[in-house]
Amino acid sequence: MLFQSIKFAVFLPIVFILYWLLPHRFRYVLLLAANAVFYLSWDIRYGAFLLFATLVSYFAALALERCSRPATKKWLFVLSILVSLTPLLVFKYTKFFFDSAAAVLSVFSVRLHPFTAKLLLPVGISFYTFQSLGYLIDVAKQRIKAERHFGYYALFVTFFPQLLSGPIGRAESLLPQYKQERFFSYAQATEGLKQMVWGFFKKLVVADALAAYVDLVYGNLSKYQGFSLVLIVFFYSIQIYCDFSGYTDIAIGSAKLLGISLPENFRLPYFSTSIREFWSRWHISLSTWFRDYLYIPLGGSRVAKPRHYFNLLVTFLVSGLWHGASWTFLLWGGLHALAQILEKMLGIRSAREKGTITRLLRALPVFLFVSAAWVFFRAESFSDAIYVFSHLFSGITHPLAYLKAGFLGACGIGMGKAALLNLVLFALLPLIVTEFAAEKHIQSPIAYLSGRKPVVQWIVFLILVCLTVFLSKKGVAAEFVYLQF
Amino acid sequence: MKRFIRNAIVFVLIAALLTGLVNFVYLRRKGSPCGTMGTIKNDDAIIKDVPENITLCNFGSSHGYYGFDYSEMPGTCFNFALPAQTLSYDYLILKNYQSRISPGAVIVLPISHFSFFGKDETELNDFASKNNRYYSFLEKENIKQYDAKTNLLVSYLPALTVEDPIAIVRQILSGSKQENLWDDVTTKEDAEAHAEPRYRNFIESKKDKNGTRVFNQAEIDALYDILALCREQGFCPVLVTTPLLSEYNDTVREKDPAFYDDFYGILDKITVATGVCYYDYSNDERFTGTYDLFFNTDHLNRAGAQKFTAILYDEVLRELLP
Numbered sequence: 017m018l019f020q021s022i023k024f025a026v027f028l029p030i031v032f033i034l035y036w037l038l039p040h041r042f043r044y045v046l047l048l049a050a051n052a053v054f055y056l057s058w059d060i061r062y063g064a065f066l067l068f069a070t071l072v073s074y075f076a077a078l079a080l081e082r083c084s085r086p087a088t089k090k091w092l093f094v095l096s097i098l099v100s101l102t103p104l105l106v107f108k109y110t111k112f113f114f115d116s117a118a119a120v121l122s123v124f125s126v127r128l129h130p131f132t133a134k135l136l137l138p139v140g141i142s143f144y145t146f147q148s149l150g151y152l153i154d155v156a157k158q159r160i161k162a163e164r165h166f167g168y169y170a171l172f173v174t175f176f177p178q179l180l181s182g183p184i185g186r187a188e189s190l191l192p193q194y195k196q197e198r199f200f201s202y203a204q205a206t207e208g209l210k211q212m213v214w215g216f217f218k219k220l221v222v223a224d225a226l227a228a229y230v231d232l233v234y235g236n237l238s239k240y241q242g243f244s245l246v247l248i249v250f251f252y253s254i255q256i257y258c259d260f261s262g263y264t265d266i267a268i269g270s271a272k273l274l275g276i277s278l279p280e281n282f283r284l285p286y287f288s289t290s291i292r293e294f295w296s297r298w299h300i301s302l303s304t305w306f307r308d309y310l311y312i313p314l315g316g317s318r319v320a321k322p323r324h325y326f327n328l329l330v331t332f333l334v335s336g337l338w339h340g341a342s343w344t345f346l347l348w349g350g351l352h353a354l355a356q357i358l359e360k361m362l363g364i365r366s367a368r369e370k371g372t373i374t375r376l377l378r379a380l381p382v383f384l385f386v387s388a389a390w391v392f393f394r395a396e397s398f399s400d401a402i403y404v405f406s407h408l409f410s411g412i413t414h415p416l417a418y419l420k421a422g423f424l425g426a427c428g429i430g431m432g433k434a435a436l437l438n439l440v441l442f443a444l445l446p447l448i449v450t451e452f453a454a455e456k457h458i459q460s461p462i463a464y465l466s467g468r469k470p471v472v473q474w475i476v477f478l479i480l481v482c483l484t485v486f487l488s489k490k491g492v493a494a495e496f497v498y499l500q501f
Numbered sequence: 502m503k504r505f506i507r508n509a510i511v512f513v514l515i516a517a518l519l520t521g522l523v524n525f526v527y528l529r530r531k532g533s534p535c536g537t538m539g540t541i542k543n544d545d546a547i548i549k550d551v552p553e554n555i556t557l558c559n560f561g562s563s564h565g566y567y568g569f570d571y572s573e574m575p576g577t578c579f580n581f582a583l584p585a586q587t588l589s590y591d592y593l594i595l596k597n598y599q600s601r602i603s604p605g606a607v608i609v610l611p612i613s614h615f616s617f618f619g620k621d622e623t624e625l626n627d628f629a630s631k632n633n634r635y636y637s638f639l640e641k642e643n644i645k646q647y648d649a650k651t652n653l654l655v656s657y658l659p660a661l662t663v664e665d666p667i668a669i670v671r672q673i674l675s676g677s678k679q680e681n682l683w684d685d686v687t688t689k690e691d692a693e694a695h696a697e698p699r700y701r702n703f704i705e706s707k708k709d710k711n712g713t714r715v716f717n718q719a720e721i722d723a724l725y726d727i728l729a730l731c732r733e734q735g736f737c738p739v740l741v742t743t744p745l746l747s748e749y750n751d752t753v754r755e756k757d758p759a760f761y762d763d764f765y766g767i768l769d770k771i772t773v774a775t776g777v778c779y780y781d782y783s784n785d786e787r788f789t790g791t792y793d794l795f796f797n798t799d800h801l802n803r804a805g806a807q808k809f810t811a812i813l814y815d816e817v818l819r820e821l822l823p
Contacts, residue, residue, distance in 0.1 A: 200502045202505050206508070209509065228626050228627075231626065236706070237710070238710060238712065239701070239705060239708075478515060478516055478519065481512075481516045482516060482520060486523075489629065
């Protein structure tokens with residue numbers, strides 16, 4: 017069930033009303049049933065994978081807690097991690113590893129048959145696997161106690177707002193919220209609704225509008241060059257941000273309606289003044305997951321410099337691979353690691369000034385780097401990414417023709433004047449104005465908008481809803497980019 | 502909780518009211534749709550008021566939509582063409598309205614350079630929005646990927662399907678006075694500037710990643726289906742390529758000379774297999790250098806359409822019409 021579907025528009029109010037009508041002791045049962053309806057509506061077979069992840073982590077955590085012998089506990093821990101990871105490794109990475117092995121062996125004239133089996137990849141598997149892995153590690157390291165109530169634990173792994181694409185939650189913060197009786201809060205619920213409206217606007221108006229051009233060009237790359245490619249590089253930066261942060265806003269907003277606070281996942285990342293800062297503002301729940309469960313266990317920054325750089329590289333390569341089983345994702349992760357290593361070597365730190373021109377100027381090169389790195393993330397192959405970079409400036413010797421061609425001309429993306437005006441006036445302008453204002457006031461866009469007078473809030477959110485209703489592509493269920501991960 | 506639900510309901514009602522209001526005004530101010538005798542052209546084209554006993558009609562894409570003017574023609578004529586319409590939709594429209602066409606009527610089928618090539622239209626990004634227009638005048642069995650939700654939306658909330666708020670605002674402010682391309686006149690400079698983009702759109706974009714032309718067998722088959730249906734119903738089909746300016750023709754010749762072999766190769770096969778006649782006006786010197794007859798490099802304007810329809814009538818249709 018997609019967030020932007022009619023099904024979800026019916027499903028959420030029903031869950032919301034029943035949830036607050038039921039006594040606390042039955043609410044987890046209602047939510048478990050809601051999770052099942054939400055997830056199994058994709059494909060009933062996916063349920064087996066979710067159940068497997070839940071059961072393995074639940075029983076492994078109990079066993080780990082009971083185990084007193086360190087050696088046995090160590091082996092049990094390694095085994096439970098491997099078993100938890102198996103579905104993800106098999107269904108997401110088998111083809112990648114097989115194809116990579118075949119490519120290496122072909123150098124030695126050994127030929128492997130191409131891997132043609134089509135494996136089912138359950139939606140959200142990377143997210144719920146990592147959430148349950150984090151729980152297992154926390155229990156093994158005795159940071160938290162193993163949850164004995166299977167119902168609450170299953171709710172922690174399968175909570176529908178975050179099940180498909182996060183934010184990846186921590187047991188320490190979420191389990192107590194499920195167990196403790198929640199009382200309806202008007203402020204929290206209205207904030208949740210506002211966040212959902214903002215999320216739908218970002219996804220359905222901005223991201224989907226940009227996706228039409230991005231998909232067109234990346235689907236027929238050889239037909240485009242010059243400023244068209246420059247536009248697409250920036251369009252994709254905005255698209256992926258609005259798509260993923262839009263999803264996150266809807267997820268966090270839905271959870272708030274049920275009185276649950278999910279972790280923050282985005283904090284205006286394109287205003288970051290260093291790559292390090294970018295990763296503290298982009299997909300925060302995943303960045304902190306890698307920080308706590310991979311980077312710090314490897315030694316983090318409290319080691320010799322070469323080892324520190326190695327830790328960074330490993331962390332970001334794994335992060336790249338987490339996003340997708342392909343060399344382009346690996347390269348994308350590697351680029352971000354190298355940029356941070358470079359920042360450390362050159363002593364570049366994040367700007368301390370807030371909301372100043374200096375800060376914005378510092379943010380520009382970071383945005384440019386991040387946008388360039390997204391090319392590897394979006395391109396279907398390494399050669400496609402290279403094509404983009406090598407043709408970005410084709411025709412720039414005639415600047416006016418270069419710019420005109422990018423929008424409308426011979427090698428342009430076929431964007432008519434009306435489409436361009438619509439995109440700028442009704443999608444990009446509201447987004448940019450709100451984000452700039454929020455950054456200036458060091459607040460989230462929702463907190464910033466919620467700080468206005470009630471009349472202003474009503475008008476702003478009514479306009480956002482009307483824009484979303486009129487501008488979204490009706491009848492076209494455009495999936496969220498991160499659902500593929 | 503009560504306060505939240507009350508405010509949420511009020512919010513939803515206001516949003517729905519605003520949407521309904523915009524839709525209402527949009528519907529009231531909407532201009533006359535095209536089609537009726539092929540004389541009114543606007544960008545919000547649908548087909549309506551299809552007459553009975555049609556003796557001459559045409560189908561096709563924008564080349565058919567803008568290329569024919571039956572205002573001076575004898576008998577009952579009708580223009581079934583719509584911008585970016587495929588041969589497969591020509592077939593579905595013919596199937597839908599066959600009972601309104603008289604036996605022996607002449608069916609003009611404009612063939613454009615993109616008619617036989619490229620991906621299936623259902624795989625294209627703009628398919629859903631383009632497909633919406635057919636809900637208002639075709640039976641559901643003749644609509645591709647029909648679904649009841651879209652039908653409701655198109656029938657009762659058409660403003661929501663426009664996806665272009667500027668167009669909605671323009672419509673509301675200007676009523677039926679729409680920007681009418683059909684009365685525009687192009688210039689040599691404009692024709693030169695537009696030739697390359699049109700070539701890319703019509704020919705280059707119909708190739709795959711490796712630069713190989715993609716033959717769209719479904720569209721070729723649709724033409725065979727149209728011809729078979731015409732035979733079955735006793736209609737007289739004629740294939741036509743409408744006039745084009747020399748700037749466009751020269752660009753195609755320069756950029757992709759092999760295109761003509763592929764394009765005419767398919768037409769040769771069809772004419773041989775079915776016996777249908779094909780008339781190619783794409784290089785007709787009465788049009789190729791006359792900018793006053795076009796509003797861009799490949800579309801006839803009103804004067805051009807009148808001239809072309811008259812020429813086609815004199816040279817081809819007069820003898821065929823019942």
